Amino acid sequence: MSKELKNTFYGNAQPLMIAVDCIIFGFDKEGLKLLLFKRKIDPFKDKWSLIGSFVDQEENISETGHRILKEYTGLTNVFLEELGCYGKQDRDPAARVISIAHFALIRLNEQQLKLVESYEAHWFGIDEIPDLILDHNKMIAAALEKLRLKARYQPIGFELLPKKFTIPQLKKFYDAIYQKKHDRRNFRKKILDMDILKKLTEKDKTTSRKGAFLYQFDKRKYNKLVKKGFNFTF
Amino acid sequence: MSKELKNTFYGNAQPLMIAVDCIIFGFDKEGLKLLLFKRKIDPFKDKWSLIGSFVDQEENISETGHRILKEYTGLTNVFLEELGCYGKQDRDPAARVISIAHFALIRLNEQQLKLVESYEAHWFGIDEIPDLILDHNKMIAAALEKLRLKARYQPIGFELLPKKFTIPQLKKFYDAIYQKKHDRRNFRKKILDMDILKKLTEKDKTTSRKGAFLYQFDKRKYNKLVKKGFNFTF
DNA sequence: CCAAAAGTGTTATCGCTACACCCATGA
DNA sequence: TCATGGGTGTAGCGATAACACTTTTGG
Numbered sequence: 001m002s003k004e005l006k007n008t009f010y011g012n013a014q015p016l017m018i019a020v021d022c023i024i025f026g027f028d029k030e031g032l033k034l035l036l037f038k039r040k041i042d043p044f045k046d047k048w049s050l051i052g053s054f055v056d057q058e059e060n061i062s063e064t065g066h067r068i069l070k071e072y073t074g075l076t077n078v079f080l081e082e083l084g085c086y087g088k089q090d091r092d093p094a095a096r097v098i099s100i101a102h103f104a105l106i107r108l109n110e111q112q113l114k115l116v117e118s119y120e121a122h123w124f125g126i127d128e129i130p131d132l133i134l135d136h137n138k139m140i141a142a143a144l145e146k147l148r149l150k151a152r153y154q155p156i157g158f159e160l161l162p163k164k165f166t167i168p169q170l171k172k173f174y175d176a177i178y179q180k181k182h183d184r185r186n187f188r189k190k191i192l193d194m195d196i197l198k199k200l201t202e203k204d205k206t207t208s209r210k211g212a213f214l215y216q217f218d219k220r221k222y223n224k225l226v227k228k229g230f231n232f233t234f
Numbered sequence: 235m236s237k238e239l240k241n242t243f244y245g246n247a248q249p250l251m252i253a254v255d256c257i258i259f260g261f262d263k264e265g266l267k268l269l270l271f272k273r274k275i276d277p278f279k280d281k282w283s284l285i286g287s288f289v290d291q292e293e294n295i296s297e298t299g300h301r302i303l304k305e306y307t308g309l310t311n312v313f314l315e316e317l318g319c320y321g322k323q324d325r326d327p328a329a330r331v332i333s334i335a336h337f338a339l340i341r342l343n344e345q346q347l348k349l350v351e352s353y354e355a356h357w358f359g360i361d362e363i364p365d366l367i368l369d370h371n372k373m374i375a376a377a378l379e380k381l382r383l384k385a386r387y388q389p390i391g392f393e394l395l396p397k398k399f400t401i402p403q404l405k406k407f408y409d410a411i412y413q414k415k416h417d418r419r420n421f422r423k424k425i426l427d428m429d430i431l432k433k434l435t436e437k438d439k440t441t442s443r444k445g446a447f448l449y450q451f452d453k454r455k456y457n458k459l460v461k462k463g464f465n466f467t468f
Numbered sequence: 469c470c471a472a473a474a475g476t477g478t479t480a481t482c483g484c485t486a487c488a489c490c491c492a493t494g495a
Numbered sequence: 496t497c498a499t500g501g502g503t504g505t506a507g508c509g510a511t512a513a514c515a516c517t518t519t520t521g522g
Contacts, residue, residue, distance in 0.1 A: 010329050013288040015249035018321075018332060054247040057330060061321035085319055085334045087252075087295035095244050096291060098252060100319045168501070185503070186485065193483095208500040209493040233484085402474070419476070420512065427510095442473040444519040 017097045020064040021052035021136065023083065023143040024073070026108040027160040029207075031125060032176040033108065034140065036132070037072070038120040043094050044133040050140075051121075052099065065102040072119055073112065079105040079159035083143050091135050099135075103143040105159035126176065151177050152232045155196065158217055166204050166212035167191065190232075196222040251331045254298040255286035255370065257317065257377040258307070260342035261394040263441070265359060266410040267342065268374065270366070271306075272354040277328045278367040284374075285355075286333065299336040306353055307346065313339040313393040317377050325369050337377040339393035360410065378411075385411050386466050389430065392451055400438050400446035401425065424466075430456040 024035035039049040051072055055064045065080045080102055087098040106112070113123065124130070129140060150156055157165075157173050171187045191197060198218045203211035258269040273283040285306055289298045296314065303312045317335040325331070340346070347357065358364070363374060384390055391399075391407050405421045425431065432452045437445035 010251060010288070010331065013251045013253075013331075014291050015251050016289065016291065017244060017247045017249050018252060019247075054244070055250065055321070055332075057248045057250065058323055060323050061319055061332065082318055084316055085295055087289070087334070089292060089294050097244065097247075098289075098295065100321070166501090183486075184501085185487085188502080189504095190484085205493090209495080210491070210499080210501050211493080212501055400474090417512070417514085418474085419514085422475080423477095424511085439520090442519090443521045444472080444474050446474060 017095060018055045019052050019097055019099045020055060020061060020068065021050045021086075021099045021101050021139060022065060022068050022080075023050060023101060023103040023140055024069070025103065025105050025143075025147070025160065026112070026123060027173055027176070028108040031172070032160075033123040033125055034129060035073075035116065035121055035123055036130070039133060040120075047133045048130050049133045050101075050136045055100075061100055062102075065104070069104055069106075072116070072121070073106060074115055075106060079156075083139065083146060086135050086139060088135070099139075101139045101143070103146065105156060107160065107162055109162075148177055154226065155194075155217070155222060155232075158222075164200060164202070164204075164214040164216055166207075166214055168207070168212055169204075170215075194225060196225055251329060252289045253286050253331055253333045254289060254295060254302065255284045255320075255333045255335050255373060256299060256302050256314075257284060257335060257337040257374055258303070259337065259339050259377075259381070259394065260346070260357060261407055261410070262342040265406065266394075267357040267359055268363060269307075269350065270356055270358055270364070273367060274354075281367045282364045283367045284335075284370045289334075295334055296336075299338070303338055303340075306350070306355070307340060308349055309340060313390075317373065317380060320369055320373060322369070333373075335373045335377070337380065339390060341394060341396055343396075382411055388460065389451070389456065389466075392456075398434060398436070398438075398448040398450055400441075400448055402441070402446055403438075404449075428459060430459055 026033045026035065035051070036048045037051045039045055039047050051068055053064055053068050055061060059067070062080065062082075066076070066078065069075055069078045069080065081104075083101040083103050085098065085100050089096060091097070091099075108123070116123065126144070129137070131137065132140070147156070151174065157170055161169060161173060167188050168184075170191065171182055171184065174187070175181055196218055197215040200214045200216060202214045204214055205211035260267045260269065269285070270282045271285045273279055273281050285302055287298055287302050289295060293301070296316075299314045300310070300312065303314065304310055314336055315338075317337050319332065319334050321332040323330060325333075342357070350357065360378070363371065365371065366374075381390070385408070391404055395403060395407060401422050402418075404425065405416055405418065408421070409415055430452055431449040434448040434450060436448045438448055439445035
């Protein structure tokens with residue numbers, strides 16, 4: 001259908017600006033982290049902020065999210081999910097902008113940590129998030145809430161942990177999400193009973209003398225489990 | 235801040251049309267239902283569709299939803315929640331329109347059922363939804379999924395059932411949501427054990443000779459339970 | 469008096485929680 | 496040899512699921 005014809009149908013509608021803001025979670029030995037940026041434009045120039053971009057005419061919403069992630073982290077194929085729409089009329093004093101917040105989960109490594117500095121960005125621990133512009137703190141609170149909820153019925157550790165990880169590492173992740181120390185034995189049993197982990201012969205010796213066995217998710221078994229339906233209740 | 239000043243900040247952004255579409259659930263003796271409308275404008279005039287509206291410049295997103303509900307059902311203070319953003323570039327052949335889908339839960343009564351006819355609308359049983367325009371069938375599938383999820387940790391029966399209802403009615407609601415017949419005894423026990431229902435002395439005799447006792451939600455006790463956190467696992 | 473829905477209790481099983489000791493290793 | 500984190504098993508409790516008979520009353 002031609003652009004000219006298109007425009008005839010909804011002639012009375014008022015177009016609005018629409019943006020995507022990304023809540024980018026990462027995880028490493030120190031715990032759960034969040035990537036924040038020094039804002040480059042007015043208003044609120046140089047304040048801490050989530051990273052975002054306006055949605056282009058020719059772009060699907062999720063493409064906007066992936067474009068942002070590619071640009072600022074260099075990563076493609078990132079786990080990215082819609083969080084919700086932030087559309088209060090007065091949320092941005094500079095203009096009526098509707099933001100579709102998305103959250104992303106990425107694996108942290110040294111390369112990542114360095115790359116990010118070129119953008120005046122910083123990985124903040126989840127308990128040390130500063131005051132952000134607009135409603136960005138609210139978005140983050142909602143993202144954490146959703147992460148918790150999601151973790152109940154989907155092993156999202158997949159996305160945040162390295163490909164090979166130890167059970168104590170996995171436990172640390174859930175401890176961080178739920179802000180609660182889980183029992184080592186019960187945690188291990190429950191996870192292993194799910195039968196979605198493959199034990200490797202290698203050990204990770206970076207955190208103890210004895211070393212902890214590395215595991216991998218077994219995608220096939222995991223998918224079967226998801227279909228069947230299950231719920232974590234950590 | 236003046237309009238003129240506002241417009242200077244984000245000059246390069248391309249505004250888009252943004253709409254709210256409402257998935258309106260109702261529940262009565264026959265089961266879970268969905269309100270659909272014959273579309274009044276081209277393209278797809280006279281096809282079945284969700285009801286929606288463009289978001290006005292001066293309006294919060296949720297206000298758009300409530301405005302729609304008020305106009306087409308006469309109801310205010312309706313349970314309305316964001317479902318998600320449907321923003322594929324080509325979802326509407328007539329123009330680039332981004333839709334923020336919302337779902338609403340309303341109590342059905344005879345008055346409701348009549349009111350709606352004036353808009354060429356119809357309450358469809360949840361198993362007899364016709365083919366709808368655009369991505370509306372997808373939205374409905376997602377809404378049902380979310381309704382199920384939500385029902386696990388919130389007694390949403392509140393919103394859909396009449397103020398006074400019987401246990402068999404409540405069971406019917408959960409049967410409908412989960413498309414599964416629950417065991418009468420277990421269901422009753424579980425619900426009553428939650429201690430959020432107040433038994434009345436009246437009976438509803440419309441569905442049986444013996445009649446079933448009517449109950450009401452006890453808001454106070456319910457709120458306490460929500461705070462403490464719980465999960466239904468029907 | 470009978471059809472049709474409402475109401476009630478028990479038992480077996482499963483999953484969760486709590487809890488304490490041994491193991492492997494590098495320094 | 497010892498300090499540190501990794502690894503293991505069990506018993507008790509509470510929640511869930513399976514299951515069948517009695518009650519009420521309008522027609």
